[in-house]
Amino acid sequence: MAPVNPRILSSVLIVLFLLLTIGMVYSLSVETHMALKGAVQDKLITVASITASQIDGDAFLQIGPGDENTPEFIRVRDQLRSMKEATTDIRYIYTMRKNGDIIAFVVDADYGSDPDAPYIDDPYPEAEPEMYAGFIAPSANREFTTDEWGTVLSGFSPIRDRAGNVVGIVGVDMDSSVVSAQIDYLNLFFYGIGIISLIAVVSAIIVIERRRVIDARRVEESERKYRLLFERAADAIFLLEAEGEGQGAILSANRAAARMHGYSEEELLRMNLRDIETPETGEQIGDRFNIILKGTWLQGEATHLKQDRTVFSVEFSAGLLDLGQKRVIITICRDITDRKKSDDALRQVTEKLNLLNAVTFNDIQNALFTLNGYLSLSKSLAKDEKLTRTLDRAEESLKKVSRSLNFAKSYQDLGAKPPRWQEVNQVFILGISHLDFSKLERSVHLDNLEIFADSLLERVFLSLADNVLRHAGTATRVTLDYRRSGENLILVFADNGQGISYDRKEMIFERGSGSQKGLELFLIREILGITGITITETGEPGSGARFEMVIPKGGYRFLPDTS
Template sequence: MTFNADPVTFINLAFCVGVVALSLWWYGKTKSRTPLFIGLAFGLFGISHTFILFGLNRQYEQIYILVRMAAYAIVALGLFFIALDVIHRKKAEDDLLHANEELRAANDQLRRSAAELKNNLEELNRKREELAESEKKFRSIFNSLIDLYFQTDINGTILMASPSLKLLSGWEPEELIGTNVVALYPDEKQRRALVDELKRNGRVQDYLVRLKNRAGYYINASVNCHIIRDSDGNPVLIEGTIRDVTEKKAAEDALSLAQKKLNLLNTVTFQDIQNAVFSLNGYLELQQEEIPGEVQKDYVTRERELVGTISASLNFAALYQTMGQNPPGWQNVHHAFLYGISHLNLPDITRTISLDGLEIYADPMLENIFFTLAENVVTYAKGATEISLTYREDEDGLTISFADNGPAIPPAMKEKIFERHYERKRGAGLFLAREILSLTGITIHETGGPHSGARFDLRVKKGGYRFAGNKDSLHG
């Protein structure tokens, strides 16, 4: 074995050793198959160069050839795997580019979606502000409603009520929500009739019912409501408004009653005047005959009386016709009394008034009634030094008493003084007083005892009076 110091072969060997070393370093960093193939191939090339340096290539030619062939085979195999890696990398790059394009498209879509989302968010905020403003306006309207707005389920359970419930009934909305509306109906049949009408027509308008307020008094109410149905057409809610028409109905009833009374008065007055005119014509016919002077004077006296009767009938009709011209309303009893007696001279009569801010629902002519009562004291209650105006309340209503300490009214005269044709002409004022009070359901009677002077009691039903000031108001 001889050493062949060929510089080219020596350089090739050194190069192969360097490549093997680099391949090992490369594999250590990447764990890739490529540096293994390169290192193994150049390792075999290095072995073949060693054969040449030591002259073994001739002696072991077959081994030398196998080593070189193995090296080339490994290079070919390495190139094959490198080609596969390149193909795979190319595919991966293509996939990456495609994915990048998709990502870019997705990013663009995301930007557009973000812009749309921003616009939607701005629109949502604007709608939310509009909704808040709308809700604020609705709440303002809801809280300022005079009529009662309500919602109930189909069985009558109260779900919602506006604050005007307090004014209408005395209850706070929170007290009634969750309870059944049937408790507010004095007559449950009215509730059933209302629901039946609703089921038939789907709505009711200006439907009159009678309700009960917190104090137990009755309210005349007008109901406007309709049924709300679900998507399947099944009734689920009742929604509507309730208006307190107690005063309106009382005014209508008073006007109707006044019209009936005026029609009756017209008939009676016409008959009275017709009778007086017939009698007057008779006396005038008699006067045309030759009769003694004293008899003629008697005829003239009677004629004057008949003319006075006609005049009185006409004056009374004029006064009576003013009754009911103006609608009734809440009248402060103390004020009406003071206005009434302000037209009279009562220097020697003391007054005791205890009314606690009492108001009654009556015709505006209420002060005329107190004028009539006080005038009767001045005119007929000789020796009276005191009048009083007081009230007392019981479970059925309230009584206002006007009393004096003058002579008592005999039992036989207690009702007669309210008749229109009271023989001594003392009852016309009291007749009118009773008629005026009756317009709003108030009665008046003389109830004085035999030794306690005259006393006139005005009886007011529940719901027809209330108290201003410290006492709770009573509406009905």
């Protein structure tokens, strides 16, 4: 066997070592890339989730185009700015919502300081799948994305109202330079490794290892900043074991959680969520976890126990957090004991006032009934004509007092029950059923329309119909239909009577106007106003009265046709 040329052997060994080094460098580069990006993704999701949990979803839902200077908009913008200032490597933080199939901006932390910041309902072009997924559960981009604002890695988390409905998302962007600079540095070594000597290869491996240590320290620093946010939150935050035998075990808890429950943080880490909930709500934990594990962000109320066994009420928001190799449940709790006490006290006071009003109304009506009887008896016995006229005027005054009492009773019931969805056609039929409406032709076109209104909506249609019978003497026909106006819906009730003069169109809604002293139309406007519905009279004098009720977006819907 011919001896192997040492130079060839050395060359082969160098090439093999070089290939091995290249493989090692490439493997280290990919691993570092994944570790950095994974840490950034986890951080983005966590920052987005914490921020979303602190935004009032019900107030956020009310922000509309042109509301950039409203307190609701400014409150959300300041919350976003505070989070951005606390996390210096965040480039952008903003909120968005769906307008049909389009995702649009709502509040941007840079609004007011950056002229390029988007306005309310500015559409976002070409939304990626992870952004849509953020309306369901916390998510993050798998890769960097590029748009008109730069190349970023983004995380998203849903904003929910008190009912648990998703009303928008919080988006957090980190500039690609935070991670890409490190990755580019590693790639530079990778591409140059083929033209350097064996010594350079060894040196490159050492440099890369040192770089990994630096990157690890940066990841630790990023985690330290996240921990700072975690600890400074005003609400109690728990990270809980999501699955297995230890389900519900407390993996991490912030200072607010320890302070709220009277334990030290170390004591909480040895406990399970079931240890700090009362048996009444603790037995529901398993069911709650099953719902959360399906990807649902859950909100609700529970009763917790302090270390001294004091029971207090909390409002919680909980969802699934994917930390890569491990899934945990993040739960944010807020003590609502004082709020519930205030609500209970207010409810008791309201009930007592309603009872007092009912007794008072009853006593006054009984007295009026008795007084009216005495007046009738006096009129039958009176012989003097002047005395009879005086008694007639007194009787008319009693009737006015009685009408005012009936109005006050109706106004007392206003808002006593929560608003609800009501089918307009059905409520209209119930309203006119109290009247003799047989002589008037009716034309109703509503297409199974439902509106969200006070429980006294039937009184609205009763009063409108009664107004036709009392004042539109020449009317032979009434119509009830609707039309759309932008995002609003206009419900129209009209007749073909003599109409209302221009100078009285607004006056008729004032209390004290008209033959019935304006009580009914005044009350109609108040009933509708509870849920943001406005009413105006827009008919042409001589062609009939026309009452238009403007129902805002979200206050109407159409039931499916089941016929």
